[in-house]
Amino acid sequence: MTFLSGGAAESFGVPAWNGGKLMIDMLNKGELPAPYDQKGFGGMMIEAIEIDEAGGATKQVQEFRNLVQREKVDAVLGYVSSGDCLAVPPVAEELKAFLVLYDCGTPRVFEEGSYNYVFRTAAHAAMDNISLAKYMTSRGIKVGTFAGVNQDYAWGHDSWADFVASMGVLMPDAKATTSLFPKIFAGQYGTEISAVMREKPDLLHSSLWGGDLQAFMLQASARGIHKRMQIALAAGDHVIPQLGQKMPDGIILGARGMNGLAAHAKGGELVDLLWDRYKAEYGVFPVQAPFRMWQGLLGVKAAVEKAMKANGGKKPTAEQMAAAMKGLTWEAPSGTITMALGNGHQAIQPNAIGTTKWDEAAGEMTLVDVEYYDAECVNPPNGIKAVDWIKAGFPGAKCN
Known part of the structure; x- marks a missing residue:
């Protein structure tokens, strides 16, 4: 199915x-x-x-x-x-x-x-968004403000909530600003892109996926949004084969586990x-x-x-x-x-986050500066809701 x-x-x-x-x-x-x-x-x-x-x-x-x-x-x-x-x-x-x-x-x-x-x-999804926040913290990426574009249903709302909570623990001085929730499979994101560009956050978070993510990245990169702010995609690897070089360099993304290029x-x-x-x-x-x-x-x-x-x-x-x-x-x-x-x-399961980089010689997109996370580092213990575990400061997390 x-x-x-x-x-x-x-x-x-x-x-x-x-x-x-x-x-x-x-x-x-x-x-x-x-x-x-x-x-x-x-x-x-x-x-x-x-x-x-x-x-x-x-x-x-x-x-x-x-x-x-x-x-x-x-x-x-x-x-x-x-x-x-x-x-x-x-x-x-x-x-x-x-x-x-x-x-x-x-x-x-x-x-x-x-x-x-x-x-x-x-x-x-908690793992995806915890890992994103940890990656930016470990890389010393400065985030004063951050915005989100996520689909208007359970996945989008939960992803944004987990990311905001993770940032609140790991980057407490960073402020969440614009939070936009377009309809799933909307396809057109001009309004959202314009709103984010007016806001000028340091970071844009998105858990868009499938055709929505393809469309968003094509429309956003055409307007140079990736040159104005850091983009972090919770589940971004799966559109790389379709986008190819149209996926800009420098995008931080995960694959919902140690999957795809990170696994290879x-x-x-x-x-x-x-x-x-x-x-x-x-x-x-x-x-x-x-x-x-x-x-x-x-x-x-x-x-x-x-x-x-x-x-x-x-x-x-x-x-x-x-x-x-x-x-x-x-x-x-x-x-x-x-x-x-x-x-x-x-x-x-374990997770991995990396940054996109076009390999000119091979003619393909790659992931560089990949960081791997143990399962018990970025997943809550049994019996504790993910967002509660995050807000408590990840008690009991086992990270190498």
């Missing part, structure tokens, strides 16, 4: 599903290295049904019901939109269906809800294999979307095989898969994933 049409498809949904198709094929053929070398899920071949996430939360709730009640799927892996990730879990709980959220950012899923059958295999820089057998296969198959490097799809698929594989081992090798039920997934730890191309929050239902 991911965006196959609409404004989120080109830079996020389609790359995510491309990565999913690639990994499912490799899993079914037993082409991944240990501990993922057993074919399929515990020897069972994986049959995937792809569904377009476009259309809004009401449509997605009905699609989910159809998958579970008519198609009789064993598990659902999906959802990019935070709105969908808030709408679907209560239905999964009602139907006692195993649901794995592979993306979406709002911390509210497990901070405001408690589920038995629902899991998220990727960290929520670290290397390792699993990430190198998937990176090369993805580039060979699709002619472009994998950004955060396929990486997050991969860690979701590998998490499901680990949970299914753990459940089968406890079940005498038999195909597990939804209850058995859920029990195996709770508190699980596994290795992904983006590092160690641990279901540490939400009483074992919400993942934490």
Whole structure:
């Protein structure tokens, strides 16, 4: 379940599903290295049904019901939109269906809800915005005032709240000024760009993503906004293949984890294999979307095989898969994933922030001055809401 049409498809949904198709094929053929070398899920071949996430939360709730009640799927892996990730879990709980959220950012899923059958295999958005603030602090970037342009729904509001709170702790003298929330998939940002340029902040924060981020960066860079202020993008890496050199140098950005270019820089057998296969198959490097799809698929594989081992090798039920997934730890191309929050239902993971730099010789955009953050440095402990943890000064954070 991911965006196959609409404004989120080109830079996020389609790359995510491309990565999913690639990994499912490799899993079914037993082409991944240990501990993922057993074919399929515990020897069972994986049959995937792809569904377009476009259309809004009401449509997605009905699609989910159809998958579970008519198609009789064993598990659902999906959802990019935070709105969908808030709408679907209560239905999964009602139907006692195993649901794995592979993306979406709002911390509210497990901070405001408690589920038995629902899991998220990727960290929520607090990590992204804490890391941005830490990066600017460690680099000595001077910020007297900062503004924000974020989408007008859960992801945008939560991202801005976490960033403001993080800045309040790490840069207490910096003042938040203009805060703008355009409608998701608005596409035109002339009004917002003009407002920010009139305000003249030292820093502009944005968690825009997909087609919205592409459009914003094209429109903003054409007016030279990046020359007037530092731009920090919470989830900016995934539009680099589309924008190329039109993504300006000097943009600070994250990839919602140690994903994409930051993961490739670290290397390792699993990430190198998937990176090369993805580039060979699709002619472009994998950004955060396929990486997050991969860690979701590998998490499901680990949970299914753990459940089968406890079940005498038999195909597990939804209850058995859920029990195996709770508190699980596994290795992904983006590092160690641990279901540490939400009483074992919400993942934490390492993160990375870097700065864009065009490589003239290679003819491609790169990330330079990359800083890596341990999972327990930028994710709250279990049982504490992210914004409360931030405002308290990150108590118990474990940072190298």
